[in-house]
Amino acid sequence: MRKPTIQDVARRAGVGVGTVSRVLNNHVAVKGVTRETVLRAIADLDYTPNPHARRIAGGKSYTISVLLPVLTTEFYTRLLDGLEAAFQEARYDVAIFPLLDRSRLERYLGSHTLAYQADGLVMATYNLTTLFHERRVRTQQPTVLVDAYADNVDCAFMDNVTGGRLAGDYAATLPGALYAVWVETELDQLFTTRVFEDRRSGFHEAVTRAGRTVRREFTSSFDTLAARNTAAALLDEAQTTPGGLPATVFASADLLAGALLDEAQLRGLRVGEDLRVIGFDDQPWAAARNLTTLHQPVENMGYEAAQLLLSRLGGHRGPARARRFEPTLIRRDTA
Template sequence: MYKPTIQDVARRAGVGVGTVSRVLNNHVAVRTATREAVLSAISELNYIPNPHARRIAGGRSYTISVLLPVITTEFYVRLLDGLEQAFQEARYDVAIFPLLDRSRLERYLGSHTLAYQADGLVMTTYNLTQLFQQRQQVDQPMVLVDAHGDDVDCAYMDNVMGGHIAGEYAAALGGNLYAVWVETELDQLFTTRVFTERRSGFLQAIHDRRLTVAGEYTSSFDSLNARTVAMQMLDDLQFPATIFASADLLAGALLDEAQARGLTVGDELKIIGFDDQPWAARRGLTTLNQPIEAMGYEAAQLLLSRLAGETGPARARRFEPRLVIRSSTGNRSFQD
């Protein structure tokens, strides 16, 4: 069975082979009408590029390295979905590097690892740009997602705003106020501003209402530890109580423990989460929705534009969270 070639695509589109190659590589120096003609020819001929030949011809690996804290939580699975969708559309492969401990990070910082052989680098949640640049000259473009910095492209959630919204709503619900935060340090090497910013916004909103927080707790991003902390919190609570869980994973553990104790969530105990994971609606969890997949997709587009020749100062794409009220807070709005 005959397989169409890049020359066939060029003839069908009425352009040169080099133009087809630039379209396949998402190069910015292609007119819209020309790009559409080439893409139409590719579709009509059912042309499938040879990835090996593409790598040789372009002098690229057509691989993107993604560094992220863990790969087992719903948040990072969804974030990867958004990243991979954009990279797959541009015919880039993704190599995932989970940052689990000091030895693994040190290996990634080495000069011959795959992280450096990729065409671009995505850093999620943790801003490691200075750490990488201190260890070795990094030539490939970088982008941050779920984090932000002044000197690098980034797509991030306004977590101060999210924490503030949660604090205002928690204050309006009344009762004793509690919060549980995610541990932000990974092997004492670096920190994330995500939960620090959520806490800052939350406490500012409480302070503005001239209220106080009765108790603050900390949990790792681990379901077993989250359940242990949930048990401790429910042992300590003075009812009526409202809890802000700074991630839905922690809120889910609180819902499980409350159910095990026969507590009715939404009455004397109210719980607010953050993320709006797919299961949150089913369980009636009031939470802050953040468009996780869209954030990942936008970060990938920023990186792809650099690979296509985009120059200029660092760009930031800011996303805003949205409060979704459900039964875990009694479906009560701000006006109640």
């Protein structure tokens, strides 16, 4: 059987080829009912556009560049799932550019870099748009921030202050000394991200309001070995300081919470009694480990960020828009 063509889709949907093309390009000038009719025809015929012909005809790459801090955490894997789901629906390819460290970031600052030859740009967690104003990066593509907020660019972000408050409100009701573990990476020293700063401010606000104090705070990177070393240092202090146990720890990312659970098990501590742990993320493994944590709708946040960018690519020219997401506390056995 021959492959269905765009003309076949147009005939089945009862529209012109140009309308089908606009639907494929996610153009805003197509009515909702018409769009649904065309998408149904595409699905019925199992039509797949020729990407090479599409690029030539449209003068576009049909590629979106995604700049991520790292690739090795479950958070960014889930974020990518949400982004890619939306972009694939609109038949855009995704090119991933992990920043990782200063040297790699410097390579991405040149306007000749492939990252800036895509039709659109997604920046995760770190707002690099200040580099555009400094003319260190020259790009005209529509840009969206995800897991970050700015008032001059489209963004989809988590309300981390509220998440920190929820953790602090709950931690303050639990017995024993309070500890906290925060995340810092090399990129934090180069660019501003408010993710963990906001979680920290919300947590301290709630703890102070409840008349409690945090005995000590620790900092770790996203590296699993660093997280385990930090967990060991925290538990060393708790076990050797009078009144250090029982203890409640707010680990500002589930990766850090998991390291605490591993270290506590190694030391024979009773999690939920000697040590209470509250995480942040609700990663897929959190339920299996009975981790009390703040659930983040990460995939939904990624999907919404992609939709904001796709609407720009489809012709939207309005002011910057912000989509806010709020974490929810999930209580399990660790606290």
